[in-house]
Amino acid sequence: MSVTVYYLPFSPPCRSVLLTARALGVKVELKELNVLKGEQKTPQFIAINPEHTIPTLVDGDFVLWESRPICSYLASQYAKDDTYYPLDPKIRAKIDRLMYFDMGTLYDRFLKYFIPVMFGGQKQFDPQQLEKVHEALGFLNKAIEGHTWAVGNHITVADHVLASTVATIDAIKIDLKRHPSVAAWYENCKKSMPGHKEINEIPAQNMAAMIQSKLE
Incomplete structure (x- = not known):
């Protein structure tokens, strides 16, 4: 395989x-x-x-x-079973919704925050764009409130998608503590997600260092 x-x-x-x-x-x-x-x-x-x-x-x-x-x-x-992407239409729809949310809202807003610095020659982050990222994190905070993983109490592909975005947000020092459910969920990702440090956390920190080098 x-x-x-x-x-x-x-x-x-x-x-x-x-x-x-x-x-x-x-x-x-x-x-x-x-x-x-x-x-x-x-x-x-x-x-x-x-x-x-x-x-x-x-x-x-x-x-x-x-x-x-x-x-x-x-x-x-x-997958050996359907836990990562359940066959139940309602659970799968929730997973899909969060992945679309990541694409269209959370990651999109993060791109608009960091791309002007990374590639556009801007020497400072835009505070208005930062607040839009925080608003998106607030939406995510509400969505995952009350359970261990993004959709219920078992890890799914939605967690992998969201963790890749949130790791980068965290690495560039956007304060996750403003969103306690997101912060707790991300700590769980770091502890429990296979390969997280190697695959996600360290590369996110490397990306953050590249962005930091562009700032005044």
Whole structure:
């Protein structure tokens, strides 16, 4: 059981895929693409993924990109049971909702906060964008209040997706203590999620160091 993943270590979406694969025991052949140097635009990679985005998964003759569907696919294809992506339509809908929330709200707002510094030459973070990140964290705080993991009391692919974003938010010193349920949940991720430090926490810290170097 082996799949190929094209990735960049510090990319949060890539990290969510690797966390899912580690949890499921899926053997992954990693092929690093430095998108900062344009390595994703080679003819060879465009032949695999015409949108030339990472992460990209290749499983035999099946090719898939976009991190959240990749996480769902891995759980559906390789999990020993349905706990990571339950078959129950209502539970699955809650998982999907949080993954879409991550894509469209939490991660999106985080991108708008850090990209102007990372790539746009801005020397300070925008406090208005910071408050939008905190608002999104508040939404997440309410969603996960009262249970151990993002959806109930068993880890699912939603946790892998959200943890990759929250690890990066935490690494650049956005205060999670304003959102106690998120802070407690993330501490649980660090303690209980297989491979979290190696796959998620350290690469997030490396990304944070790159961002910090751009600030005045």
